[in-house]
Structure formats: C-alpha cells, structure tokens
Amino acid sequence: MGQLLSPERFETTLKYWNLFEQGLICTLLLSALTVFFGFIIAMILALMRLSNFRPFAFLERLPARGEKLHATLRVIAKFNPLRFIAAVYVEFVRSTPMLVQLFIIYYVVFSYIDVPYFNIVSGVTSDRFVPGVVALALNSGGYLSEIIRGGIEGVPLGQTEAARSLGLPKGKTMRLIVLPQAIKNILPAIANEFVTIIKESSITYTIGVQDIMYAVTVVRGSAWAIAEPLVIATLLYFCLCFPTSKIIAYFERRMRRGDKR
Numbered sequence: 001m002g003q004l005l006s007p008e009r010f011e012t013t014l015k016y017w018n019l020f021e022q023g024l025i026c027t028l029l030l031s032a033l034t035v036f037f038g039f040i041i042a043m044i045l046a047l048m049r050l051s052n053f054r055p056f057a058f059l060e061r062l063p064a065r066g067e068k069l070h071a072t073l074r075v076i077a078k079f080n081p082l083r084f085i086a087a088v089y090v091e092f093v094r095s096t097p098m099l100v101q102l103f104i105i106y107y108v109v110f111s112y113i114d115v116p117y118f119n120i121v122s123g124v125t126s127d128r129f130v131p132g133v134v135a136l137a138l139n140s141g142g143y144l145s146e147i148i149r150g151g152i153e154g155v156p157l158g159q160t161e162a163a164r165s166l167g168l169p170k171g172k173t174m175r176l177i178v179l180p181q182a183i184k185n186i187l188p189a190i191a192n193e194f195v196t197i198i199k200e201s202s203i204t205y206t207i208g209v210q211d212i213m214y215a216v217t218v219v220r221g222s223a224w225a226i227a228e229p230l231v232i233a234t235l236l237y238f239c240l241c242f243p244t245s246k247i248i249a250y251f252e253r254r255m256r257r258g259d260k261r
Contacts, residue, residue, distance in 0.1 A: 009225040013232060016219045023212035024236055026124045030204065030211060031197045034136040038197075039190065041141025046148040047174075048086035054078060086145070093142030098135075098203055105135040106207045124210045132204035140197055147189045151182035191248040195241050202237075212236050 060077035093101070110131045118126050155178050163173040183190075205213035212233050219229040 005227050005231065009223065009228045012223045013219055013225050013228040016215065016223065016229075019210075019215035019218055020212065020232060020236060022121070022123050022210060023215040024240075025121050026129070026209065026214075027198060027201055027211045027240070029121065029124075030129070030132060030136065030201045030209065031194060033133045034140055034197045034201065035190075035194045037133065037137035038140030038144055038193070041137060042144030042148050045086045045089060045141060045145035046152060048082040049090075049145065049149050050152060051080065051082045053082045054080055090142045090145055093139055098139055098200060099206065101139055102132070102135040102203060102207060105138070106131040110134075128204075128208045128210075132201075132207060132209040136197060136201060136204070139200075140193060144190065144193055147186050147193075148182065151186035151189075152178055154185055155181045188248060188252045191251070192245075195244050195248070198240050198244070199237060 054077065056079055057077050059073040062073060106128075115127050115130045120126055120129050159177055159181065160173055163177045164170075168176070201211060202213040205211055205217060208214070216229040216233045220226055223229075
C-alpha cells in the first residue's frame with residue numbers, strides 16, 4: 001500500500017481547484033437561499049402552531065343529549081386544523097432522514113415539475129440546484145419553526161396584555177411588539193442554523209448539485225485520489241464554518257451586553 005497522503009496526488013488534485021472554487025460558491029449560495037426560504041417557511045409554521053383557528057367551535061354551544069356526545073362535540077370544537085397540519089409537518093421532518101426527504105423532493109416531486117434550465121453560476125445548473133434548495137429549505141423550516149415558536153412563547157405575556165390594553169389589535173401586537181423581541185432572542189439560534197446548513201448542504205451532491213462534495217467526487221474519479229480531495233473539502237468547510245461561528249459568538253456577546261444595560 002502507498003502513503004495515505006502524497007505530495008504528488010495533492011499536486012494533481014490542486015489542478016482541479018476550479019471545481020472546488022465552483023463548489024465553494026455553490027455551497028454558499030445554497031446555504032444562503034436555504035436559510036432565507038427556510039425562515040419564511042418556519043415563520044408560517046410557527047404562526048400556524050400558535051394560531052387559535054377553530055372552525056368547529058360552534059359545536060361546543062350546540063345542545064347535546066348525553067354526556068358522551070357532548071364530550072365528542074367538545075373535542076371536535078377544539079380541533080385546530082392549522083395547528084394539526086403544522087405539527088404533522090414538523091414531526092415528519094424531524095422523524096425522517098434528510099437524505100430520504102431530498103430524494104422524495106428530487107425524484108418524486110420534481111418529476112412532475114419542469115424547472116427552466118439555466119446556469120446559476122458557472123457550471124451550476126438550475127435543474128438540480130433548485131430541488132436541492134427546496135429540500136433543504138423545507139427541512140430547515142421544520143426545525144426553525146420550533147425555535148421561532150419557542151421565541152414567541154418566551155416573550156412575557158405582560159407585553160401582549162399591555163399592547164392590547166392600549167388598543168392594538170392582535171395582528172399588530174404580534175407584528176410590532178412580540179415578533180421583534182422574539183427574533184432578537186432567537187437570532188443566535190437562527191445564525192447557528194446557517195452554520196448547520198453549510199455542513200448539511202453537502203448531502204445535495206447525491207443528486208448532482210455541484211457543491212464542494214461534488215468536486216471531491218469528480219476529482220476522485222479523474223485523479224484517482226481519495227484522501228487528498230477530502231482533506232481539501234474538510235479545510236474549505238472549516239474555513240466557512242469556523243469564522244461564521246466566531247462571528248455569531250461575537251454578536252451574541254454584544255446582544256447580552258446590550259441587555260445588561
């Protein structure tokens with residue numbers, strides 16, 4: 001057996017640096033779009049989980065003969081379809097592997113959807129990139145929704161009561177009073193999700209998205225090198241995630257310092 005790492009194979013691997021550079025750009029773009037759309041999905045899901053939409057509430061007021069029938073009507077009256085749909089979605093996302101979700105989106109859902117073919121950046125095509133973003137955003141939205149819901153529920157109830165006592169309607173209270181405080185509290189968690197997505201985006205190479213791991217696969221087949229492209233990919237992911245995590249930690253400290261004043 002030869003050496004695990006060799007300067008010659010590193011030199012050969014670096015000849016494909018343009019692929020790693022292209023993969024780096026693709027990974028950053030994939031992560032940024034995932035966090036953006038994932039946050040929108042998460043916000044919708046969180047509001048659905050916190051909603052009080054009960055379309056069958058009138059059944060609770062209907063006269064019913066027998067305690068059993070009355071109890072059944074009371075259960076139906078409390079049913080919230082929005083909360084139920086959001087809960088099922090979140091539990092599905094949290095209880096199934098990301099790879100399975102990615103394959104369902106790409107091979108099943110997008111088999112019925114024609115994505116216009118164009119180059120997003122050099123060598124990165126929309127037919128695989130778009131399903132990758134959709135799958136990652138749907139997955140991220142499920143996890144982020146619980147963070148946002150926790151942030152909203154963490155805002156003291158007195159804030160809502162004070163706003164309502166001043167005559168603010170429920171929608172404006174949520175938008176102007178509750179959400180700004182909740183977002184401030186969960187901002188570090190949302191930023192950490194960006195770091196997580198950078199790492200999890202590597203799974204999209206399985207459907208041909210030209211990210212960093214896709215470059216590793218191409219180089220491995222062309223240069224007959226395994227360890228060397230993996231080392232380069234590891235360094236690239238580290239250079240993306242480590243500074244980002246330090247920047248997040250810096251802003252967390254600044255926010256805590258602001259709260260102490």
